[in-house]
Amino acid sequence: MDLHLTEARATAAEQSAVDKILGAPASGWDGGERNVATDSRAAFGGHEARSRRHLLLPALHAVQSHIGWVSPGALNYISVRLDLAPAEAHGVASFYGMFSLTEQPAVVAHVCDDIGCLALGAGAVCGELEKKLGPAGSACLGGRATWKRSTCLGLCERAPAAVITAAGEKPRERVVAPADAGAIQLLMQDGVAGKLPAEPDALNIRASVPQAGRPELRLLKRVGQVDPASVEAYQGAGGYEALRLALDMGPEAVVREMIESRLLGRGGAAFPTGKKWEALLTQRGQGRTHYVVCNADESEPGTFKDRILMEGDPFAILEGMTIAGLATGAQKGYIYLRGEYPLAGERIAHAIGAARAKGLLGDNILGRGMRFDIELRRGAGAYICGEETALFNSIEGYRGEPRNKPPFPTQAGLFRQPTVVNNVETLVNVPEIIRMGGAAYARIGVGNSTGYRLFCVSGHAVRPGVYEVAFGATLRQIIELAGGVGGNGRLQAVLLGGAAGGFVSPKELDTPLTFEGTRAIGASLGSGVVMLFDDSADLQQILLRIAGFFSHESCGQCVPCRVGVVRQEETLKRLVHRRPLGSPAEEIGLLREMGQAMRDASICGLGQTASSALESALNRWRLFS
Amino acid sequence: MSESAQAPSPLIPLPRGPVPQAPARARAMIEIKMDGRTVSVPEGSTIIDAARQLGIDIPTLCFLESLTPVNVCRICVVELEGSRTLVPACSRKAEPGMVIQTDSERVRLSRRMVLEFLASSVNVSTAPMFAEYMKRYGARPERFGASPATVAQMPKIDNDLYVRDYAKCILCYKCVEACGTDAQNTFAIAVAGRGFSAHIATEYDVPLPDSACVYCGNCIGVCPTGALMFKSEYDLRLAGQWNESRQTRTDTICPYCGVGCDLTVHAQDGKIVRVTSPVDHSVTHGNLCIKGRFGWQFVEIQPAPKKS
Numbered sequence: 001m002d003l004h005l006t007e008a009r010a011t012a013a014e015q016s017a018v019d020k021i022l023g024a025p026a027s028g029w030d031g032g033e034r035n036v037a038t039d040s041r042a043a044f045g046g047h048e049a050r051s052r053r054h055l056l057l058p059a060l061h062a063v064q065s066h067i068g069w070v071s072p073g074a075l076n077y078i079s080v081r082l083d084l085a086p087a088e089a090h091g092v093a094s095f096y097g098m099f100s101l102t103e104q105p106a107v108v109a110h111v112c113d114d115i116g117c118l119a120l121g122a123g124a125v126c127g128e129l130e131k132k133l134g135p136a137g138s139a140c141l142g143g144r145a146t147w148k149r150s151t152c153l154g155l156c157e158r159a160p161a162a163v164i165t166a167a168g169e170k171p172r173e174r175v176v177a178p179a180d181a182g183a184i185q186l187l188m189q190d191g192v193a194g195k196l197p198a199e200p201d202a203l204n205i206r207a208s209v210p211q212a213g214r215p216e217l218r219l220l221k222r223v224g225q226v227d228p229a230s231v232e233a234y235q236g237a238g239g240y241e242a243l244r245l246a247l248d249m250g251p252e253a254v255v256r257e258m259i260e261s262r263l264l265g266r267g268g269a270a271f272p273t274g275k276k277w278e279a280l281l282t283q284r285g286q287g288r289t290h291y292v293v294c295n296a297d298e299s300e301p302g303t304f305k306d307r308i309l310m311e312g313d314p315f316a317i318l319e320g321m322t323i324a325g326l327a328t329g330a331q332k333g334y335i336y337l338r339g340e341y342p343l344a345g346e347r348i349a350h351a352i353g354a355a356r357a358k359g360l361l362g363d364n365i366l367g368r369g370m371r372f373d374i375e376l377r378r379g380a381g382a383y384i385c386g387e388e389t390a391l392f393n394s395i396e397g398y399r400g401e402p403r404n405k406p407p408f409p410t411q412a413g414l415f416r417q418p419t420v421v422n423n424v425e426t427l428v429n430v431p432e433i434i435r436m437g438g439a440a441y442a443r444i445g446v447g448n449s450t451g452y453r454l455f456c457v458s459g460h461a462v463r464p465g466v467y468e469v470a471f472g473a474t475l476r477q478i479i480e481l482a483g484g485v486g487g488n489g490r491l492q493a494v495l496l497g498g499a500a501g502g503f504v505s506p507k508e509l510d511t512p513l514t515f516e517g518t519r520a521i522g523a524s525l526g527s528g529v530v531m532l533f534d535d536s537a538d539l540q541q542i543l544l545r546i547a548g549f550f551s552h553e554s555c556g557q558c559v560p561c562r563v564g565v566v567r568q569e570e571t572l573k574r575l576v577h578r579r580p581l582g583s584p585a586e587e588i589g590l591l592r593e594m595g596q597a598m599r600d601a602s603i604c605g606l607g608q609t610a611s612s613a614l615e616s617a618l619n620r621w622r623l624f625s
Numbered sequence: 626m627s628e629s630a631q632a633p634s635p636l637i638p639l640p641r642g643p644v645p646q647a648p649a650r651a652r653a654m655i656e657i658k659m660d661g662r663t664v665s666v667p668e669g670s671t672i673i674d675a676a677r678q679l680g681i682d683i684p685t686l687c688f689l690e691s692l693t694p695v696n697v698c699r700i701c702v703v704e705l706e707g708s709r710t711l712v713p714a715c716s717r718k719a720e721p722g723m724v725i726q727t728d729s730e731r732v733r734l735s736r737r738m739v740l741e742f743l744a745s746s747v748n749v750s751t752a753p754m755f756a757e758y759m760k761r762y763g764a765r766p767e768r769f770g771a772s773p774a775t776v777a778q779m780p781k782i783d784n785d786l787y788v789r790d791y792a793k794c795i796l797c798y799k800c801v802e803a804c805g806t807d808a809q810n811t812f813a814i815a816v817a818g819r820g821f822s823a824h825i826a827t828e829y830d831v832p833l834p835d836s837a838c839v840y841c842g843n844c845i846g847v848c849p850t851g852a853l854m855f856k857s858e859y860d861l862r863l864a865g866q867w868n869e870s871r872q873t874r875t876d877t878i879c880p881y882c883g884v885g886c887d888l889t890v891h892a893q894d895g896k897i898v899r900v901t902s903p904v905d906h907s908v909t910h911g912n913l914c915i916k917g918r919f920g921w922q923f924v925e926i927q928p929a930p931k932k933s
Binding site for chain 2: 006072087088091399553554556564565567596597600602
């Protein structure tokens with residue numbers, strides 16, 4: 001393409017960061033030195049040059065993590081390397097929260113002030129940081145660091161949480177949870193001094209998986225028990241047995257078992273996994289490339305189960321994906337990982353390398369001639385990219401805006417090819433199903449809610465963490481599993497399913513946490529969030545924070561969501577601050593109308609559920625009278 | 626004569642005649658029900674195609690026949706039986722057996738809210754269809770109070786040809802499409818930012834003269850709200866002299882090159898104030914280049930008085 005660039009040029013450091021991802025440029029046509037003798041006689045471009053747009057996010061990540069921000073010069077260089085108009089590249093870069101397009105200090109502390117952390121003192125932590133370091137976003141520690149408020153970091157079981165990133169030749173990321181202002185400041189100082197250790201913090205099993213080691217566990221059985229960095233240890237614990245079985249059974253039989261298991265997706269939408277796989281299986285031989293995508297962009301506030309699976313049992317995810325590849329005729333899989341999960345990223349990347357070396361990924365898996373490989377892609381701070389079609393756009397190097405459905409991913413998904421998208425927890429169920437058989441799996445649980453389920457218990461619980469149960473346990477039983485209500489012990493409300501879910505009251509504790517049971521009380525399981533609030537928690541402030549979350553995370557594509565989430569937050573603010581336009585009842589009526597328009601007319605699930613937590617609270621409590 | 630001698634030489638033009646065309650593929654007809662009436666449309670038609678066939682008016686803002694539907698404004702939503710949510714009429718293909726309501730209470734509520742959301746956050750004073758739509762759906766944007774968040778900002782005037790007043794932008798994506806693969810393939814602008822801060826921008830918001838813009842003006846041609854405007858129109862409006870009732874529209878053909886683009890020349894008081902091209906024209910589809918769009922100053926140059 002004939003690119004028109006501004007004068008800005010990349011520095012040597014910026015170029016080298018990009019080249020680490022894209023390799024050295026081949027000629028003057030894609031950003032290298034112009035050699036008049038050769039470059040003037042042949043243009044190197046065409047489809048090959050234009051088909052590299054999917055490397056845009058990795059290239060932007062490289063610049064952000066090495067330099068600390070994406071300068072106009074760096075963006076120009078990336079544009080030339082990928083044969084992409086700089087306005088388009090800028091549009092993509094500005095979409096993602098993790099990329100800064102203005103110069104900022106190299107060390108940044110991202111301090112979570114989302115609902116889970118808010119209930120456990122994030123407000124005080126931020127207040128103290130303000131006193132110590134100045135307001136959020138201002139430069140501190142000699143201008144070399146800054147701190148920012150952040151939406152949920154997925155560390156809710158150890159709330160309040162913070163992540164410190166230090167850009168540089170050797171980029172560093174460090175988690176601090178539970179966090180206090182002093183600990184955050186110390187890590188920032190270490191970052192400025194270049195003293196942050198290279199190894200990310202290990203998973204704290206006792207704090208995160210209180211059930212670890214219990215014999216009845218299926219999904220969590222290896223977490224904390226088997227070395228997540230060793231493929232031999234995984235195989236020793238029964239790993240890759242299911243893949244062998246699946247290879248013996250063949251794709252049709254695998255899909256049959258999956259359908260018989262009646263496994264419903266664990267990401268939130270609860271679509272039958274077997275049906276998705278079948279849709280790809282039946283499209284084999286049509287000359288299209290099939291893809292398996294693992295949705296690991298876990299960003300629903302209060303959700304951290306997928307992170308713990310990735311940190312504690314990464315090979316199980318690879319095995320589940322490989323079986324999915326076999327069943328769907330896909331030879332390529334992508335794991336789209338949430339950008340804020342450094343340890344999970346490290347574990348998965350290591351696991352992919354180890355599996356390749358062992359012949360468990362690649363051109364001849366287990367010597368059986370099966371071909372399948374997995375690529376890890378990191379998100380960059382956008383909740384919306386957990387929506388499957390937004391996720392495709394993000395991998396392809398576009399803004400993470402959801403696409404209209406139909407066509408569905410199984411018809412036109414990643415790169416417009418037939419694609420199966422499965423959540424991390426869903427995939428970890430797959431080896432279990434293959435091993436025990438679909439029919440046996442379907443006998444676990446109740447009704448249409450078959451099998452096992454992970455719940456992320458956080459907020460005012462005595463022992464927050466991820467808990468595994470067979471479907472059928474009631475909310476009360478889950479809370480008891482987590483040691484009961486913490487805080488002051490007097491339960492006020494439970495948030496089920498995250499920001500896109502809804503509140504239930506203490507009167508509803510005997511609801512079975514199944515797809516049917518929650519539907520019956522007008523709630524949803526979503527991604528398995530169970531967030532407890534004692535009666536000292538300010539429900540109005542929590543609702544405001546949820547409204548703020550949606551204003552921050554709406555992609556801005558469709559009108560009902562782009563403006564609706566802002567108007568919803570404004571209206572709620574007026575109610576909370578006792579300055580309603582007209583009567584509170586009128587304002588509540590307005591909120592309900594906005595809620596209906598967002599639910600009915602938004603393109604994707606974000607807008608469609610942006611009012612659900614608020615409305616569930618309005619249905620249960622007299623909040624603003 | 627040998628056969629090879631009869632074969633047409635690539636250098637000798639074929640005799641003129643009707644251009645041979647591939648036979649039209651017979652398209653299956655799809656029957657759907659709309660507002661209680663039955664309508665048959667060819668396979669591949671959208672719901673809005675079917676509605677137009679029945680003479681049902683569905684409002685649109687981000688839709689234009691010459692562009693790929695992006696279905697972002699959501700004002701065209703209709704109620705589809707069996708669907709959890711409303712569906713966009715502009716992009717949703719008709720499927721056999723669909724039962725559709727185009728003006729139910731649910732549909733009207735979403736359309737009204739879309740209008741209220743836009744009119745409370747964007748300056749819609751120069752958007753031609755807005756006032757009528759607002760009346761039709763009873764939209765009252767003042768319900769959000771005196772100080773709702775808006776996209777108010779100063780107009781960007783960085784070149785002599787056109788003005789970008791993003792305080793009037795409803796983010797319909799049309800200009801980006803026209804600048805990109807749907808027409809111009811220049812990619813000077815893109816949607817940047819996210820959420821309510823999403824906006825149309827060049828890279829790092831550099832002024833147009835520093836960007837890849839080629840001033841074809843095709844973005845102005847598709848803008849539904851007047852956010853993108855000829856400088857000539859902008860200046861007249863600023864001076865309070867813009868008056869469409871005093872304007873003439875003359876259809877003509879651009880004399881610059883051999884393509885033969887159709888032009889509609891809008892003149893006020895004998896001066897050219899704007900140039901457009903019909904969207905349904907087979908050559909232009911509404912698109913022009915910098916010369917056809919802006920290159921008309923010479924028409925108004927008075928010959929210098931002869932020196933005697």
